[in-house]
Structure formats: structure tokens, C-alpha cells
Amino acid sequence: MFGRQLVSILRRNKLQNCFFNESSSRVLSKRPRLFSSELGGSSGAQRNALYGFKSLIKDFHKPWLRNMSTTATATVENKEGLKLLVTAGARAQKMVGIWLFGSAAWVFSMVVLGGVTRLTRSGLSMTDWKFTGNLPPLSDEDWLAEFEKYKQSPEYKRVNKGMSIEDFKFIYWMEYAHRMWGRALGIMFALPFSYFLHKGYITLRLGLRLSALFGLGAGQGLIGWWMVKSGLEEPASEYAQPRVSPYRLTAHLTSAFVIYCGLLWTALSVVMPEPPAESVAWVRGAAKVKRLALPISILVGITAVSGAFVAGNDAGHAYNTFPKMGDNWIPNDIFSMEPFIRNFFENTSTVQLDHRILATTTLMSIGILWWSTRKLDIHPAVRFLIGNTIGMAALQVTLGISTLLSYVPVSLGTAHQAGALTLLTLMVLLNHTVRRPSMSLLKSLPPVTRTP
Template structure:
């Protein structure tokens, strides 16, 4: 039976930052502004003493001024935030390492996948020779490498590249799971972050699976003897896309531990800008995925001119494949055409956003995000054009790939600044 009612006003909702202030009956909750864990402990004590007590949580109306923006973040949140940023940084590293592995044609050097056994590379001369012999059975060696003067030491180089990428992936797993278990055992993680961390763990496992699923496609015999043995562009795009999502999730959750919600006016101008910011993030992601198709098909090695493709705006073989839909994923011309125009649209949208937001009352940190986004958008497009004009040199292509992640980071940051108080 309910004996009395406690009214509590929720001041802040960012995931690990539920600061609460008590408005009635709660003399026992000594501090009016305490962090989530302390508050939880205190409220449990009160509930134990007063059997049947119920609590009503009153949320503030959107857009009203609360002291949430100025409330300090707890030490625990900062530690969790630093850890999440660390995980995001490690994902970033994995993307760069994966890109360089692909660009140095090292990705198919390890011809099987075992969680623990893979961790021990060949040691003796005999083990290396056995591993090299195994590699020689697979299509990449049979159709491409065999023609070259390829020695055991060349094999060691490509093997260590792939080994490094796989070990880095495992290290992300450890760097995520061990601290997560610690924070959970300490009760530092609130309910909403618990769900998010479970999502991260699932995606991390899925990312490893996709990596092997992608490599497997490059180890199979190609249908035609003229086909170049390479991984499926669909699987490459899925592997890259899921890495970008995982990275963005870590980054978003990390930002939430440090950056308070802005108290933005609820005007139509602000709503328009918010929608545009989310569209930029979405379009950047789609452009990046289309870039993975360019990389997967080596489509950067055709039509090495800009802005026209050869001397035409619309190349003659744009829809050469049948059925038509196949062109968008399998025809190098169409795939490159799409990537160019998606990229140009992304940069135009960013420029339009920058222009439209000039007179909006944005806080200084938001203004910084907008400027950074515009600068990076222009730089990324220049990197892409240079990569194309110079026939995809490895250092430039790898920089272009990392640039896409930096651009996505600024878009994530900007949309994070537009975060609303949860209902």
C-alpha cells in the first residue's frame, strides 16, 4: 500500500548523469544534487525504511532552463568517458590498419581463422615455409602473385600486416570487455548505458565475424579464370560500414560523458538545422560506404580525371551491366560515378549548413563543430580527387580513408550538440 508520495524532479538525463533534485518529503536524501549512484543508494535506504512508498519522477518541460548544463560531471563519468573515447580511438586505428592491409594486398595472407590459435604466428623457418606453402594453394597466389618475384620475406610482410590487423581487433575486444565488467561490478553504469554497452559488445563480435566472412570470399576460386581474386565488395562495404557504426557509437557515448545538453531555443530555424545536421551525418556515412565499393572493385583505377569522367559528364558505359541494379554495386564506372556525386552532395550540404547557421544563436562549441565540419569536408573532397588523379597511391588512399572517419566524427559531434533532453 502506498503511504506517501515523493516527488522528484529530474534535472539531467544524459546517459550516466541522472542528477536529481528532491522537492518534497525527502529530508533523508541529504544532497539536493547528487550523482546517480549516490542517489540510488540513498533512495534504496528510504524505500527500505518506508515499505509501500512510491516515487514519482517529474521531468522538466523541453526547452526550459534547468541547471543541467552547468552541473558538474562526476569523476566516474569522466573515467567511463575516457574509456569510451579510448575504444573509439582503437576502432579508428583498426580502420586505418585495415585500409593499409588492403592497399598493400596483404588481406588474404592468413588463410584460416581461429580465435586463439591465430594469435601465435609462425616462429621457425620450417613453420614459415609451411605457412607460405599453404598460401600458395589459394587463388590470389595462383593468379596474381605467382607471376611476380615473390619471396618468403615478402610473404612475411603481408602476413604480419594481416596478423597485426587481427590482433588489433582482439585488443579492442579486451580493452572494451575488461573495463566494462569492472564498471558494471562497481555499479557505475546506469540502465541506459548498460543497454548501449550490450549493443557495442554485440557489434564488436559481429565485426570480427564480418572480417572473416569478407576474407573468405577472397579465398574462393573465382567463377571465371579472368576474374581477379579479391574479396567481395559487398562484404568489404559491410565490414567497413559496421566499423564506422561501432566507432560512432563509442564516440557518441564518450561525448555524452563530457558534454552537457545545450539549452537551444525551440525555433523552426533550430529544428531545420538539426534535421540538416542529421542528414549530413547520414550522407557522410552513405558516401563512405559507396567509397568502400570503389575500393572493393578497384574502381579508382578507371576514369582518372575530375570533374568529368574522361571527357564526359555521363560516361557511356554507366549502365552497361544487366540487370540495371547490378551497375550500382558491380560496374566500376557506375560505382565511381555514384561515389563522386554522393561526395559532392555531402560537401554541398555541409557548405549550405555552414551558410545557414551563420546567423543562428549557436553556442561557441557548436560553432566550432560547424567550422571543423566544413574544413574537413573540403579537405576530404580534395584528398579523394587527388587519390583519383594520382591512380590511388597507398599513402594518399589510406589518408583519404582516415579522412572519411574524421569527417564522420565531426558530423557525430555536431549532431551530439543538437541532442535534446529526453522526454
């Protein structure tokens, strides 16, 4: 029933969008000077994106940043090849953009909080789960009851035996905060989504995309409990410490990364339907950057996923030396498991070695991207993003090495996880900025950039 209602609303919004674009085209044909003054007087189709991109980088004041965006907002003519995601004009575009950027930032905070929860070994403190959540313990009797449940878990028996109730309260609150923060995100996403649907701001294409992201977000709670449940089972070996399955932890973290990237890309597409392009030469330069940026982005993602396997196998506490792993460059036991494929996901030595190799390859690849684009004729915003990306990659490798040498303190481990998502953010921004513009914009561009 809900699905049919949603599709009905989105189809209605699509009809309204068509009517609005036709009407706004007639209005704007009579009022060209109004938008010229409002949007800074940029030439042709490019002047209309200033508003959209300024909402993202409003704290930057360089002239080339103020004029970089070529977004066509919903208040301008919907020309050939450009499909807008939001109807009803610039104000609606701004509201939806702020909501989506806020949702992406919330997911980012969830990833960071999840890292703190894992590093403080708080994730197994709550031994049951309800989809709607429940109240925390409110009395001493409630706390004792929760503590008794935890005492039955393998983690208490093998790792935290003798723990005080005050120490238990700390790890319990960490896990409780992580779960409730996720539920609050669901409410914060669903309520504005319903409002924007009711107002007719959301197009069919955007509505379906956001519905898919909302579904993934709802599934995150199930994946999280599926992950935690694996850590509540008795380990196979009497000498092993209880911990969640590395496969399930990786699935949980990867799903969060996918949701975050989806929200960020969608938010950028709302406020910047067109990439920055002021000449055909810059478009050609962006296409050359894209050929390198896309595979490097995939490599960054794979490296982040390999980091999840490092965390899931607690591999950061092994071989706390660099560049060698102990006394060797390559440990002797990297292929000791059977079947062979298990080594890449469960063998502590192999998992850490893989992550080192992938991290080094990522840094070198981003360095090659920066070096190969130094003399390209590209938009200053693209060059700005490439410079920031190589800086962030270098910082991320430094954080990783420092975390390893320091035996994974909570502060550095959390910073390293946040750094992975920050680097992925920059790659999403770069790929979004170098995408191909619509045919209508291409036809309006001069061969080379006009200099003032």
C-alpha cells in the same frame, strides 16, 4: 547464464542509482557553494557540465569553450527529464568517459589499419582463421608452411606468382597485426566493462547499449573472415584478379563505422548528458541546425558506404582523371550489367560515378548548412563545429581527387579513408551538440543569453 547475470547486475545498479540521486540531492541542498567553486560558477543547471566537456576539449582555452557544456553530472540532482548513464558521481563519470573515448579511438585506428591492409593487398595472406587467434610463425619451417598455404590461393597464382618469402612476411604481418589489434580491442573493452559493472557505475540503459556494441564488435571478426574467405575463391573469369566480395567488404567497413559512432555517441552522452544551452534562443537555433544536420549526416554515411564499394570493386584504378571520367563526363557503360541494379554495386564505372556525385553533393550540402546558419543565434560551440565540418569536407574531397589522380597510393588512400571517418565524427559531434535539452534545463533558461 551470462545474460541473466548481466541483467541482474544492471538492475542492482539502477536501484543504487535511484538511491544515490536521492541522497546527493539532500547533500547538495546543504552545500551549494562547493560545486559552484569546483565547476567554475556557471549559472543554474548549466554550470555542472564544465568538467564533462573539458575532458573532451581540454586543450582549448577560449572562454566560450570552457563554459559551453551544460552537462549534469551524477553528483548533482537528477532533475525532471534527465536520465544519467553513469552512477556514483563525477569520478565514475570521468573513468567511464575516458574508457569509452579510448575504445572509440581504438576502433578508429582499426579502420585506418584495415585500410592499409587492403591497400597493400595483405588481407588474403592468411588463409585460415580462429576466433581466439593463434601465434605467428616462429621458425623458418613455420614460415615455409604458411607460405605454402598462400601459394595455393588464387591471389598468389594470378597476382603474386614468384613472390619471395620476405615479401610474403610483410603482407602476412600486416594482416596478422590487423586481426590481433581487433582481438586486443575486445579485451580492452570487456575488462573495464566488467569492472564498472562490478562497481555499480553502469546503469541498465547504458549496460544494454554497451552489450549490443560489444556483440557487434565480436561479430566483426566473423564478418572479417566471411569477407576474406570470398577472396580465397577462384574468380569467375580467368582474366579477373582475385579480390574480396565488394558486398562483404562494405558490410565489414559499415559495421566498423556503426560501432565507432555508437561508442562516440555513448561517450559524449556520458560526459555531456545535457547539450550546451544558455538561453531559449540558443535552443531554438540548435533545433534549426538539427533539421539540416541530421539528413546531411545520413548523406555523409551513404557517401562513406559508396566509398567501400569503390574499394571493393577496385574502382579507384579506373578513370584516373578529374573532373571527366576519361574523355567523357559520364562513361558509356554505366548500365551495361544485367540485372540493372547490379550496376550500382558491381559496375566499376557506375560505382565510381556514384561516389563522385555523392561526394560533391555532400560538400555542397555542408556548404549550405554553413551558409544558412551564419546569421542564426546559436551557441559558439555549434558554430565552431559547423566551421570545422565544412573545412573537413573540403579536405576530404581534395584527398579523394588526389588519391584518384595518383592511382591510389597507400598513403593517400589511407588518409582518404581516415578522412571519411573524421568527417563522420564531426557530424556525430554536431548532432549530439544540437539535441534537445531536458525539460528541467529548458525551464531554467532565460529567453536570451546574458552578456557579462
